[in-house]
Ligand SMILES: Nc1ncnc2c1ncn2[C@@H]1O[C@H](COP(=O)(O)OP(=O)(O)OP(=O)(O)O)[C@@H](O)[C@H]1O
């Protein structure tokens with residue numbers, strides 16, 4: 472049916488919003504990156520725990536995980552008629568590995584084996600708020616530092632301007648954020664229907 476990517480810095484509220492979207496929209500399949508596959512597990516258990524020595528390696532691992540994830544899980548579920556909602560996709564690599572110093576053209580090339588999501592939505596929040604939320608949650612990962620997340624946020628916002636991605640103010644209460652995101656998805660899906668057929672909103676990189 473359609474493939475939606477929900478993006479944003481750590482602690483922006485992606486998991487919280489996606490849980491609510493699954494109640495608000497019909498026939499939703501929820502997934503995330505890093506995926507639950509072997510490369511995703513390697514990322515979670517090794518790369519995100521500080522195992523890699525160069526951010527190009529992170530970029531390559533995330534791209535490899537994504538290709539497997541898209542071909543094994545996302546594409547089949549879209550074909551079965553689901554609205555597939557992924558927490559993170561290509562824009563996460565552009566924002567995080569870009570902020571870590573990997574050239575964006577390199578990231579685009581290694582991700583060129585998979586299409587862009589039909590709909591990409593950025594949840595935007597000040598990194599200080601996000602960090603406070605993460606601290607409350609009680610765990611902390613490699614990228615969860617204010618200065619780094621500021622750079623990640625800037626790249627997300629720049630990409631939103633360039634690509635026309637909707638940006639949602641995620642500093643508001645979760646149910647308000649989820650309602651906005653559900654409305655954007657519904658409107659974009661209706662527009663797609665009106666334009667005719669199942670063609671995707673944007674498939675180029
Ligand atoms: N809109 C909100 N207002 C206040 N707190 C929120 C909001 N959304 C989420 N939270 C809380 O902030 C914390 C992080 O939320 P969540 O896990 O949904 O973020 P995330 O973007 O998925 O984070 P990560 O990328 O690190 O997995 C959780 O404790 C959650 O309850």
Ligand SMILES: Cc1cn([C@H]2C[C@H](O)[C@@H](COP(=O)(O)O)O2)c(=O)[nH]c1=O
Pocket residue numbers: 481504505519533559560561563564565567568612614615
């Ligand atoms: C897909 C992807 C993820 N990351 C980073 C972003 C987060 O810090 C972690 C994922 O963990 P979370 O459960 O979402 O907190 O990985 C990245 O740097 N590049 C990527 O492509």
